[in-house]
Amino acid sequence: MTNGNGDLTRREAIRIAVAVGGSAGLSACLGLEDRSEGPTEADRTTGRPTDAEPDPEPPARQHAWHEFSPTDEHGNPVLARHHVLLLADYAGDGPVDDADRTRAADAFRELERAYGWGSDGLLFTVGYSPAYFDRYDASLHESVDLPPPEALAPFEDPALDTPDVLIHLASDQGSTVIEAEQALFGESVTANGTEMGETVDGLLERVDRRTGFIGAGLPAAHDDADGVPEGAVPEDAPLFMGFKSGFAKNQATEDAVTISDGPFAGGTTQHLSLIRTELDQWYTQDSREQRVAKMFSPTHAAEDLVEGVGENLGDSSLVEETGIADRVEDDAFEQGVVGHTQKTARARDGDGNPRILRRDFATVDGGRTGVHFLSLQASIADFVETREAMNGEDVANVGGVGTRNNNGILQYITTTRRGNYLVPPRAKRAFPEPR
Ligand code: HEM
Structure with a gap:
């Protein structure tokens, strides 16, 4: 833990409670959040005032989160602070029957x-893997591009995730993500003070549980993980590598990542990888100028375009303004280094817009720092092509750039797991049929 500062200690304790989960994690978390910002335990369990308008129907898209999340002063959507990813298998064999489908639909609804x-309440998505759809005789409708996961670079060898289902729970309250998991799986009778009439207990069996966080100050609270040099992670960094990410102009919109035709219109595809980070190397090997060059571009470094964690950038990392996406090969030759942002920006669509919507967050699962890199896109091909642009194989061995050295951030990251999912529209989020 960074220092004796009470707030960092409290945040770290909430983070640990989310990682631990279960009733022990929940009671620890409620005690901590009780004394902090946000709703108190009393507020939460009494629910909304009785004379308040009932919540409007949630949106038809499971991935419609922006409208229900705060924005920062520059208009960038702010991702919820606490995240739990539950990988689970359907307990039955063969196609899912209607009784089980109805039970799951009711549980999600509850x-x-x-x-x-909302991120002040709960946001969640339920996604289904190619392995899930294999149980049906019919193949997945051709309007959906959902191949099984695979390694996406010659220098990686990730484990390939094949659970049936991925549930992503997100909230600004740590206690909410823990309790929601428990309530959904029948381990807590109530959710936010409301009795759960239905659960997925006996329908879904968890095979993995991953947790993470994002937000100014949270990574700095973990700078003892992985031998990160004391004080290296900036106090106000929302992510471990020290820069803000997810500017509105560098993300695909929710509309753009939505599947437009066929039975899953209104849905999206989801890629989830686990990326381990070598922060010791990142913070000790390079100067700040080199880190800016590797994360953004040599132009960003030379012109000193990034102050601190990048708050000064507002809602854009200046990809168009600097023309960096067109300079990748020149920068490799002339500067001996190319940036992560400038390489990935080469994968933009014909209108110049990014093709993936990143909702990644930091983790110390297993005692090591990393990123649960979760992204949404209309087709998995959009992700694969963005990742290919990031691989920078075309500039490996050009100038001073190697396969991973000086090639964006590749030297400091290792992808250890990959999985692909279909996030159907909300009406079909319970055990969808393939066609
Ligand atoms: C540890 C892992 C990673 C870190 C720390 C990271 C960090 C960043 C940062 C700081 C930016 C610039 C700010 C912004 O535009 O939001 C950025 C941009 C971007 N990153 Fe990453 N990133 C990581 C992995 C990935 C991966 C695996 C992909 C997908 C293949 C990816 C795709 C992108 C894209 C598409 C952009 C925006 C490019 C554009 O403006 O068109 N990143 N990333």
């Missing part, structure tokens, strides 16, 4: 009613 849709 969850969203209990907390209200």
